[in-house]
Amino acid sequence: METDMTRGNPLPIILKFTLPLLMGNIFQQLYNMVDTIIVGRFVGPDALAAVGSTGTIMFLVIGFSQGMSTGFTVLTSQRFGAGDENGAKRSVANGILLSFFVVVLMTVLSLFFMETLLRAMNTPENIFEDAYTYISIICMGIAANVFYNLFSSYLRSVGNSRIPLMFLMFSASLNVVLDLVFIINFKMGVAGAAWATNLSQGISAVLCISYIYKKVPVLTPKSHHWRLNETDTKRQLSVGIPMALQFGITASGTIIMQSAVNLFGSTAVAAYTAANKFQGMVLQGMVAMGQTMATYSGQNYGKGDIKRIRHGVRLVLGTGVVYSVLSSVIVCLILPYALRLFFSGNVDIGEMLPWAKTYIYLCAIFYIPLGMIFIFRNTMQGCGYGFLPMLGGVVELAARLVTAALSIRLLSFPLACACDPAAWTSAGLFTAISYIYIMKKVEKNREISSSV
Template identity: 80%
Template sequence: METDMTRGNPLPIILKFTIPLLIGNIFQQFYNMVDTIIVGRFVGPNALAAVGSTGTIMFLVIGFSQGMSTGFTVLTSQRFGAGDENGTKRSVANGILLSLFVIGIMTVSSLSFMRILLRLMNTPSDIMGDAYTYISIICMGIIANVFYNMFSSFLRAVGNSRIPLMFLVFSACLNIILDLIFVIIFKMGVAGAAWATNVSQGVSALLCIIYITRKMPVLTPERHHWKLHQYDTRIQLSVGIPMALQFGITASGTMIMQSAVNLFGSVAVASNTAANKFQSMVIQGMIAMGQTMATYAGQNYGKGDIGRIKRGVRLALTTELVYAVVSTIVVVLGLPFALRLFFSGNVDLAEILPWAKTYSYLCAAFYIPLGTIFIFRNTMQGCGYGFLPMMGGVVELAARLITATLAIKLLSFPLACACDPAAWLSAAIFTGVSYIYVIKKVENQQVA
């Protein structure tokens, strides 16, 4: 089920590859959202706020680890596009070995400094205990999260986006069942939701490994491949480290924003959590298109067809524009209905809705620049350029820092909510200019 993205009409190929990714991303968000829905309805608003307050920390820890490991798969995509089967297998083995080091370091360091991090983020005292419990258990499952996403990325690198979707759908259903059992029947509270996530992701990782070893010989290393190769390590780290730092920098910015939101109390945190979860579901099409462009650019870069990369980017941007407009409409019309999923009947939604509207409506106005970030960033990464996408994360961090500082000084909730739009607009401009620079540089290298 490999897909050669170097031939044929780009748009049907891009859309055919994106749709399974979109469905998979929605399922992944869905089973993340189930945690908050079940916790909010069966444990209480404070527990929901506790889970929500750790979202940015989770993005930092998991995103950093995941970014590093996913960056290792770019070399696999390039070698597959170039028709180098031996090099493809070697890159898989090298990436797995490097990921084991990353997982060990991130697990130990995240568990060691978690309480300090929660205090620095102004986590309200009434939700501190549950917040620490939830995020600590999630950090124990870094290995499951990273390996699932890395093996899924290996499959996508050779054009297979359907099998990861099938395993993810199964895992999502398992997560929901475990959530219900751990939280409702066993009364495990936020700890139950965290363990349900870890177990379901571990099952997804295991299914990917079994499928690759049995059905994908091009991704199955042989015995002599299982060692660190200096050249592969250098190439993979040169992409993986900037991708990890990009996640880390972006997450640091969202943590700053969360710190500003936390100042307004647990009701504001719970409202913002629910609105953010709904928004995360809606924008998954943008993220899926970005993931597609990483594989598309990687394969065509490996083949040396830069003109085809440019054509694919233009078509992807047009598609993202339409998707962004539709997403804006969905958020504006669907927010009141979505909020009812997160809270039980004894919670006054009239108190929740104004906070949620402020965040959601501000963000929805900037979905178009948000969509362009994923395309430009992933295309550059697919071509093996990690530094400029990472610097896009620095631009996001600066924008969020400035906006959040003003929000904290002025005690303005709308300004706290404006952290995301400010970051998206700034990063869209930076990554757009960076993409033009990278493409021209690659074209000049070909001519030379």
């Protein structure tokens, strides 16, 4: 069911759209979280550290691919908001064709450079083989990940956030079953966890494609749409490339941070991994609000209602502050109990807890600027502006680079953990200023076009 976000009271519409996204994002997180829990409990803490040490690389490779393909759907959202059904169909076909090129390129490059990247990240030798096995298999499944995210983004671009959630819930459940079968029954270790993730996401992609072709005619291209259109390609790449680079730049910063954490040994890596996964689950509300604002701003930008975009952003910012404060309290209170999910009974949680607390307590103070990043960045991207959000990623990278360099030089774990807060604070300020500039520019362009 499509949702027109260009009319009605913005906040109820935004929250109604955000809730399925939040649930979907939580299930998306379960793909990796379940991997780490099952690996940690049934294979061992070193295997958990191996899977965790590749998380930043996954964010780089998968995030770059997803950023590119998700950027392709912004044009679809704008045309749906403008009532241009033929243009929406054409943009869908064009985005699919461009995504095939992205998948081939990213799969080949990631597999070719993976060993070198793991070495450069100071991956401990006792977990290197498992880390290489896990991330290589994940990279073989880039196609499944990209096309699931592409088609679910197409559904969200026309206001449908419920159907992707349903498919994701099914696939997340399947992922748990496959994890248990591959790891416990077939003794496949970290390879089993990776194959379970790829298969589950592949099924999500197939389900999304089937639903679109049967139920959503506005997203179903006709035969004459299946060719690369020069105008659409330029517009989609103008958003997709900056979004991909923004993901890639941000991920590069997290890789630098992971390199600093890796210096403190596999115990620190395992504790950091578990804490980071738990935090990621709690913070999915911020991600969902950002995704909602991409669709909301895209549709209203297509209609030309800039005042409504501003109003929606103000409402979501207030909601985001409340969510950030509650999240800070939750992660600090529940961390000791959540940590036990990731390890079997013979692992000394007391040894893990100090490392995990250091990371979580530092991060929890800075959730408000993190929430601002998601809201401002996605709003600008929904309006078709990708360059300044990409520069926000550069700001994050610089902050993480400086903090990580200090951590490595001083051999300070708290400084390594401070990479995230430093990045969030600096990028939050930058994206806020960028948003103000972009909205003034958008309003000025609208005034000029309306006067012609």
